[in-house]
Amino acid sequence: MKRTATFANKSFFEFDHASLDIGAVAAIDGPESLRTLGVPVKPLGIFADRWSQFLADVQSQSLPPHAAVIGAGTAGIELALSMKYHLDSLKMDNPVRVSLIERADAVLLDGTARLRKLLTKALGHAGVAVNTGASVTHASNETLTLDSRNRVPSCFTALATGARPHAWLAQAGMATHEGFVVVDPTLRSVSHPEIFACGDTAHLGFDPRPKAGVYAVRQGPVLAEQITRLAKGEALTIYRPQSDYLKLISLGRRRAVAEKWGLAFNLPGLWSLKRHIDLKFMKN
Ligand SMILES: Cc1cc2nc3c(=O)[nH]c(=O)nc-3n(C[C@H](O)[C@H](O)[C@H](O)COP(=O)(O)OP(=O)(O)OC[C@H]3O[C@@H](n4cnc5c(N)ncnc54)[C@H](O)[C@@H]3O)c2cc1C
Incomplete structure (x- = not known):
């Protein structure tokens, strides 16, 4: 045929x-205004360009350093911590505000209790404002309105709400x-x-x-x-996926946490290990 x-x-x-x-593509649930103004984390190229533009606007003082991430899975938490670290490093006069908004009652609902505890501590330490049990009902250029009617300042809203086909x-x-x-x-x-x-x-x-x-x-x-x-014309080989893998999650301050077999660690050197693995992958 x-x-x-x-x-x-x-x-x-x-x-x-x-x-x-x-x-896959980013799953985008939410009001039309959020779909229009939010920036899906995938495709990564477009996301990176929009983030670079936002940083340029912050540095030229056209926009305040206010950002938010919707979705507190691993990707959303890592992103919020990295964004906060990057915006802090610009040392702007205007205070940096980074918020993480999650519909469920806790961050990292599908993670282990130990990893959740480590990441929650890291978010608090970094000064990321965490809003759990919260959904966005409206987005404008500078503010997100939550279902509690609370308002969150954001001029750059990343959508880390999971993968869809x-x-x-x-x-x-x-x-x-x-x-x-x-x-x-x-x-x-x-x-x-x-x-x-x-x-x-x-x-x-x-x-x-x-x-x-x-x-x-x-x-x-x-x-x-x-x-x-x-x-x-030979028989095909069989693929066997590994049962577990080492998760390395960057905390944004040249620190990272690791999790494998249900155990989670926050040790010096993990960020360098993650960087080494990621750079090696990029070079290949
Ligand atoms: C913020 C973030 C952090 C992450 N961190 C990690 C991590 O630390 N570790 C980890 O294991 N995973 C991580 N992931 C998940 C990981 O990125 C994905 O699982 C991985 O990229 C999947 O690889 P892939 O090749 O299947 O798809 P992709 O990497 O998405 O590549 C698919 C490519 O196909 C292209 N494409 C789409 N449609 C077409 C078409 N019709 N024609 C031609 N090209 C097309 C797309 O543009 C894209 O370039 C992370 C994801 C996010 C969003």
């Missing part, structure tokens, strides 16, 4: 096998789980074996895992191996 992939400019190419590695995946006819492509242990779609899926795009139906880069990067070499094997 002839299989084709068509680009937005209508050009197309034929393929025997393809792999979908298009990641690209909408078109569910409409493409492949088997999906909550919109993500269900794959077998060879990373092929369970309904369309000619299609592979990796990283955040894939749902590991045989052994589900959270959406995290550590799984995505380990799947890359497996995908390369499968392509080689297909070309040689």
Whole structure:
């Protein structure tokens, strides 16, 4: 059967096998004003550009150093701490205000109690204002209004509200789980074996895992191996996701906490370790 992939400019190419590695998009729940003014943390390139523009506006004193993060999962907490550290380091006359807003009654609801305690302490120490059990009902250029009617100052609002699949995946006819492509242990779609899926795009139906880069990067070499094997007419290899992984969460002051096997640590040297791992990954 002839299989084709068509680009937005209508050009197309034929393929025997393809792999979908298009990641996920930020889930954006909230009022229209927040959807318009909030900056999703993904795609990262756009987020980084908007953040750089905000920093430039703060430095030129066009905007006050007031920012907020919606969503207090690992990404949101790490981001709030980093933003606070960065804004503090600008040493502006206007006081820095960074707020973290979470709908649930606690930050990091899916984390261990020990990690939650460490990160809550770090947020307090950094001076990030944490609002739990709170939702944004309206956003303006300088303020977020919460359902409690409290107002939070923010000229840059990051949306770290979780990962959602690209909408078109569910409409493409492949088997999906909550919109993500269900794959077998060879990373092929369970309904369309000619299609592979990796990283955040894939749902590991045989052994589900959270959406995290550590799984995505380990799947890359497996995908390369499968392509080689297909070309040689050999049987495909089996991917076995690691059961746990070392989480290193930056606290923004050249400090980081680590968690693995349910244990969490705040030790000197962890930030350098995280930096080393991240830079090595970027260089590769
Ligand atoms: C703030 C933040 C911090 C994080 N920190 C960590 C961490 O410390 N450790 C960790 O393990 N994970 C972390 N994650 C999660 C991690 O970023 C993702 O799990 C990882 O990036 C998934 O990799 P991926 O290749 O599947 O998708 P992505 O990295 O999202 O890459 C997908 C790419 O596909 C492109 N694309 C999309 N649609 C199309 C299309 N139609 N055609 C062509 N290209 C397309 C996108 O532009 C993007 O470049 C973090 C996430 C966030 C938001």
